[in-house]
Amino acid sequence: MMTARMMFGRLVRRERMARAIGLREMAKKVGVSPTYLSQIERGEFKPPTEDKVRKIAEIIGQDPDELLALAGRVASDLTEIIRRRPREMADFLRAAKGLTADDIARFALQAQKTKQK
């Protein structure tokens, strides 16, 4: 069975190679050793910390939130938002669960407008 970790690793390797970025080159940019990057790409290790995942996302041109989700991590700003309004935010997210991506996008726009008023 393919774990999320393995999916994360495969995606990173595939996108890195598609962009012709060398292993050492990428490791240097992310700030890890090539050995560690190899382990991540094989899915042997938990994906790295949030800032490193963000850096990887930037290098291989992926959406940071999606890559973080694949890495099994929640962006620290989201954790903070929920922590400040735990009950309302939880209710809000639970209510939104099951909606289509389009619906959610519409709600997000609505929320944006409401804030600007």
Add this chain to the structure above:
Amino acid sequence: MTLRVPYIADETIERDAEALLEQYTPKCMKIRTPIPIDNIVEKYLKLRVEFNDLRRLFGLPGHREPDIFGAIWLKSGEIVIDESLDPEEYPLREERYRFTLAHEVGHWRLHRPLVQDTQRSIVVCRSSQANERLELQANLYASCLLMPRKLVMEWRDKLGNDHPYILRRKSFFGLPYDMDPKLAGVLRFFEQSDLYNFARPFAEKFRVSPTAMRIRLEKLGLIRLEVPRLAKPTFGHLHIPLPSRT
């Protein structure tokens, strides 16, 4: 299963390494030292490189000194270098890492046809098998790729030495070389350090180990073990000045 490895002439190996460098280098550009082996492997040949614990991968018992340095999957083009050679974690192993990578390129260019119709696809490179034909060919390939003849000759001129460096002295302070074994031992020690000093500035330019450089210099006739017979040395004394290190 052992592979039948045909003889390949040294010149053929060197010619292929030179052709690869030429293909890699953009037109109107000149390849420079150190040879960008990472880019040649990953960006030009598009082989996949990763680091792993090779002894664990192949289920071999642990030793303190690593014996396996690299492996290549000839059918899929995947190279695995042993973690002990990670040049970012162990900067002193940079030269070894580069040579191993170039050695795997040798397998890729020379030995792919050998496995085409077989079940086998992996070549594991162990120091204990360094004298097998397969490994010797890959080593020569690596040597030609990382230290191309033309560039070595250019550096020879720049480093200011146009005579081959003669290693073995016929005598020392007038004493014959093989007079007594103890003296011979001492002389051999000097030989080694002379050789090291001679090869080192080259080794630094090409980012290879002094040993790999020495072997290449010998191969190119820039180091000779002895004054060739019949050839009259053009110098008056035994020692040729070492190249300056600028």
